[in-house]
Amino acid sequence: MAASRVGLWIIGARGGVAVTAIAGLVAQRLGLVDATGLTTALPPLCDLPLPAWGDFRVGGHDIRQAPLADELARLHRDSRILESQLVDAVAPELAAIDREIRPGILWKVGPRIEELADAPGQQPSTATAAIEQIQADLNAFIQRNELETAVVVNAASTEALPPEDTWPATAAELAEQIAASDCPLPASTLYAAAALDLGLPYVNFTPSLGALPRGVDELARQRGTCYAGRDGKTGxxxxxxxxxxxxxxxxxxxxxxxxxxxxxxxxxxxxxxxxxxxxxxxxxxxxxxxxxxxxxxxxxxxxxxxxxxxxxxxxxxxxxxxxxxxxxxxxxxxxxxxSALAAPLLLDLARLAIHARRRGEAGALTFLASFFKSPAGDAPQGFGDQLRLLHQWALGAK
Ligand SMILES: NC(=O)c1ccc[n+]([C@@H]2O[C@H](COP(=O)([O-])OP(=O)(O)OC[C@H]3O[C@@H](n4cnc5c(N)ncnc54)[C@H](O)[C@@H]3O)[C@@H](O)[C@H]2O)c1
The missing domain is CATH 3.30.360.10 (Dihydrodipicolinate Reductase; domain 2)
Known part of the structure; x- marks a missing residue:
């Protein structure tokens, strides 16, 4: 096993934020762009032993099949993101990453998201089957690429929130709900539970439910792993x-x-x-x-x-x-x-969550509050207070 090789697994890997983050990661690795927009390039975060861009292998889930290069070309054509030379330079690596993207799962995501789906085999018969599929995909990715660990980042479409009285309050209740034939939890929470159960860190870049229920927090602590979210704060x-x-x-x-x-x-x-x-x-x-x-x-x-x-x-x-x-x-x-505002945050979060995992931090990573609209855990909401929290953590996390 190569000790420094880590995975970035993106749920919604063919979406605008994900494709821009992947192109940005490749461009950083190839030394084609500077670090503008990346907060991990600034002190005190740049003094931490974070994974280097070259250490990352990328994979993910999506319910659509469009190749990454086509999605990037569309962003370039319709929204004028990235120079043409950059689009051409990263294209060969995108083709390799395409092979690491598996069909995502559709479970309680609602009709608007279901309409987007064009990849086959996404309707699992039960939530248990969905979790088994997600974990099989993650384990295969980690083994194939000989990874030390992988961070799972949710950058998929925003789901409707289920009623609060259905959110599991304990890990046992979470397990019961997943085992039930009519599990009320949406795909974002199944992805979160699947990742955390394997001991992997999980980041929810979307406002979807994900790891928000207390039962998912308890599962993360039981497995000694960590999570951050929700909803990237970009504008x-x-x-x-x-x-x-x-x-x-x-x-x-x-x-x-x-x-x-x-x-x-x-x-x-x-x-x-x-x-x-x-x-x-x-x-x-x-x-x-x-x-x-x-x-x-x-x-x-x-x-x-x-x-x-x-x-x-x-x-x-x-x-x-x-x-x-x-x-x-x-x-x-x-x-x-x-996407250009969100992508660097996703990359920063991936590096910081892996560092926190390596340090054995468990539960909500409240020090990442400055990255989110709805920060997990007991975190302040003012940006200045949030930055102080991040910097204090960084100074103690070298
Ligand atoms: N762009 C920003 O500034 C920003 C800021 C904060 C949060 N976000 C959130 O990030 C998410 C992604 O934004 P985007 O602009 O890339 O959206 P997008 O619509 O371009 O991409 C979402 C991707 O998720 C995929 N997807 C949907 N459901 C899925 C499932 N169950 N499993 C796997 N894949 C699934 C879709 O096929 C699509 O490729 C959204 O939830 C958005 O609200 C974006």
């Missing part, structure tokens, strides 16, 4: 977690915060379904009340505008009250390339 919510602490610190009262988001990629198409959109809205809205200590009136909209492709625009209107009750307004416009 509008990143701005909220930076700006809201400023209003709080200056004793300015936020009366209302309105955010309108428009974008046109596949994720946007899935989020156009009200059930899937509700999961995302909840994740984007949770932090303000926690940071401010009161709940201002909020409104968030997310609309799919196909012509925009991977480019997202967020308009935010913040109405606040200052000294002597004077009302004032802050407005901002964020125009970001969704």
């Amino acid at each position: 509008e919510t990143l701005m909220k977690s930076v700006l809201a602490p400023m209003f709080a610190a200056r004793n300015l009262q936020v009366m209302s915060w309105v955010g309108h988001n428009i974008f046109g990629n596949l994720d946007g198409r899935v989020l156009d379904d009200p059930a899937n959109k509700a999961t995302k809205l909840k994740s984007k809205d949770a932090l303000l009340g926690e940071i401010l200590g009161y709940a201002p009136q909020t409104h968030i909209s997310i609309e799919h505008i196909a012509s925009l492709g991977d480019w997202k625009t967020a308009w935010d209107h913040i109405h606040f009250r200052g000294f002597l009750g004077v009302p004032m307004t802050l407005q901002f416009t964020w125009q970001g390339c969704d």
